[in-house]
Amino acid sequence: MNVKLTVSYMTIQGRRSIYPKMYEQGVVSKEEISALLEVAKWAPSHKNTQPWRFAVFTENSLKALVDLQVELLLKQKGENEENLAKAEKMREKASKTAAIIAIIMKRDVQKRVPIFEEEWAVACAVQNIHIHASALNLGCYWSTGASTNSNEIRNMLNLTGEDRHMGWFFVGRFTGEKSLPTNRTDVEHFTEWR
Numbered sequence: 001m002n003v004k005l006t007v008s009y010m011t012i013q014g015r016r017s018i019y020p021k022m023y024e025q026g027v028v029s030k031e032e033i034s035a036l037l038e039v040a041k042w043a044p045s046h047k048n049t050q051p052w053r054f055a056v057f058t059e060n061s062l063k064a065l066v067d068l069q070v071e072l073l074l075k076q077k078g079e080n081e082e083n084l085a086k087a088e089k090m091r092e093k094a095s096k097t098a099a100i101i102a103i104i105m106k107r108d109v110q111k112r113v114p115i116f117e118e119e120w121a122v123a124c125a126v127q128n129i130h131i132h133a134s135a136l137n138l139g140c141y142w143s144t145g146a147s148t149n150s151n152e153i154r155n156m157l158n159l160t161g162e163d164r165h166m167g168w169f170f171v172g173r174f175t176g177e178k179s180l181p182t183n184r185t186d187v188e189h190f191t192e193w194r
């Protein structure tokens with residue numbers, strides 16, 4: 001059997017980070033986003049804590065989110081030419097994006113497992129979502145910009161204690177040709193057989 005011809009291999013290999021400049025016009029409905037998120041819950045988590053949480057920003061809430069990010073950037077880094085250009089780029093990216101989903105780790109109340117295991121489980125959930133996106137004609141990528149887990153963003157997301165904001169998942173409509181898979185090293189490179 002040629003493993004590279006199996007459905008699971010091709011599906012995993014076919015996942016690509018698709019960026020806002022590549023998104024096509026058009027909204028993505030709440031039903032589509034829900035369908036995208038539906039697969040998150042099948043990720044593994046130690047003691048089945050299911051620590052993944054998502055906050056979905058679309059339309060007005062997406063605009064408000066970008067306003068906040070721009071405000072934070074200019075307040076924290078200064079209102080100079082370079083940062084104004086960055087702010088403009090953020091707005092342009094957002095204008096091409098149908099939804100931005102905050103990726104959140106909600107800490108187990110009983111703290112039964114280490115924090116990093118909770119974060120790993122959330123990353124597994126994100127990978128599930130990302131792989132599923134192609135089937136729904138959606139393009140996505142995981143972004144960890146400067147505002148990730150900042151105090152202001154944590155407050156806005158109502159995070160407390162050891163909860164963590166793990167970045168932003170951009171979603172847009174995408175039916176186009178994906179670029180070729182990005183370079184990956186071979187199994188021999190990252191595996192030691194003992």
Ligand SMILES: Cc1cc2nc3c(=O)[nH]c(=O)nc-3n(C[C@H](O)[C@H](O)[C@H](O)COP(=O)(O)O)c2cc1C
Nearest residue numbers: 015016017018019123141142143144145167181182
């Ligand atoms: C945790 C994480 C954070 C990432 N943050 C960013 C980011 O801030 N900006 C960006 O352009 N891409 C980001 N990416 C996407 C990677 O650049 C991308 O996965 C990588 O180049 C491989 O491309 P592929 O996803 O198409 O295989 C991130 C990916 C992961 C898993």
